[in-house]
Amino acid sequence: MVHGESGGGTLLEISNLHAGIEDKQILRGIDLSIEPGEIHAIMGRNGSGKTTAANIIMGHPDFEVESGRVMLSGEDLLELETWERAREGVFLSFQYPQAVPGLQVGNFLRKSVASIRGEESAKGADFRNELNEAMDALGIPRSFLSRYVNDGFSGGEKKRFEILQMLLLKPRLAILDETDSGLDIDGIKTVAAGVNAAIRGGESAALIITHYSRILEHVKPDKVHVLIDGRIVASGGPELATELENNGYDWIEERGEAEGVA
């Protein structure tokens, strides 16, 4: 795995990030640091800013950064366009992937791999073998290649297709936004196996955004962060996810209020 220049040291460094959309501030001072080989999780309720954080890192044009920095191996991501970030090794698995009727999956994958990993990587038997292997691992049939991108896909098919792209694009930083939603338990295990295979022991890293701890039972995160009202109010090990699953978010919100954080 790993496409793009590795600068060594911290892979993703987010400092004091304030951002929002249409004059509405959503992120209110995020600090986050991810080392190569680590898997982090961000948990939080709806509207807490999780998807905004993912979109900001990927460079969605609708979101505005007011202040703060987002660095990838020492490079300022905020200075780059979305496609440049992708080519630097940032990958976002979308919560709701876009359908593109008329664009065949096979052609789309070839073009994406060529854009990000170079033309040679998208040619010949090596690419075909790599593609077949990844599809087999995710239980995706070959007929998928002639379908149109996300057009008529079930929720589970969309999520598997996002992970297929992740496996083929070999990003340095994979952000998985609610990838577990819409998947049954077998789907979650399959996706988790894909994430573990891609990240563990390598130079890349993953940031998993989720409501639930289900996927985190299969992808043990190194750190779990709790996002409430655009701020990280708690960070801990994988046990924090279990605690949130058992007790909900109220206790942590109350604790944050008591500490004057949230």
Next chain:
Amino acid sequence: MDPATQYLSLDEPDRSSHLWRYTPWRRVHPTGDVSGIPEMGSPVIGLIGFDGGPAPNGISIEQGVMSNAIMPGSDALTGSFLRAVAAGSSWTLRVEPGFSSEHPVILDVDVGDSASVLHLCLDVGRLSELELVTRVRGSGEWFGMLRTGGVGDGGSLNDVVVGLLDRGTLLRVDSINVGRDAQVRAGTVSSGSDRTKADLRYRMAETGGNLRVLGSILSAGSMHLDHHVEIHHDAPETFSRLSWHSACDGDSRTVGTGMLRIADGSTGADASQLFHNLLLSEDAEADSIPELEVLEHEVIGCGHGTANGPIDEDQVFYLESRGFDPSEARGALVAAFLNSTLSEMGSESLHDWLVRLLTSELRESGP
């Protein structure tokens, strides 16, 4: 009455007519003097196999037409005008009953660099199966093409007309009968010609006809492309779908008007038409007007719709997040939009051929 006399007996149509609302007859007449019937040249035509070799046995092109008639419900003005000017340029494409070919057949129409006209009569025999690509190319200032005839009972025709004229005006009139239980896919791929006026009419006068009319239209610069599609359900258990995609760039204009007519007695008819326009610039314009005339109560369905819009920025973001630069993302989305109808026009090999053609056209027009 001979066609010339018939044409000269008709008044110039005004804009109150559905057909002539957006592109007056005067603008597409070869000289603009609508009282005249000018002399026209003939295009060079050739029938070839998909691999460039000879066409297979059982399909031929012969000079002359067996009948000069156009189907009931066709426009008398353009029908008589084109028959009059094409008197010396009439051909019949004959497909033997039971004919079948694994690969598409190409009818190459080279209009050269001067004004010309062609009357092509399709005589597709019963129970035959054919994929036909009519490729129109050249740089003449005016080209007129009248296609008449039809598909025999139980026949299957994938009929794709590809307009690749470098410039000038294209006047195209189709007047095609769909036989009993016949299946027809009628595709139009248009890119090129400064001005196009097309009047495409299909009639299902026998039970069980099945028709799909598909358009992939790319307009750029200051092109004006006007397509009128009329589908007549004149028999029970007939089926039709019209799906028309136009991508418009520059300050070009596309017009798509549709008319679905379901005659009294056409029980079990199932019909719908959908126009979809992708606007690629602020100055581009697209008009779509689907219309229905349903005179039978017991139909399965009869619907119409139209959608206009720019490129979806969420789709652009998705592609850019996968490494497509802005120009690549835009090009891929335009191609995908046109491919949605292109992919329905025929077999996989025909589709691949059309995609290669369209990709090359997209590169040249640069949306």
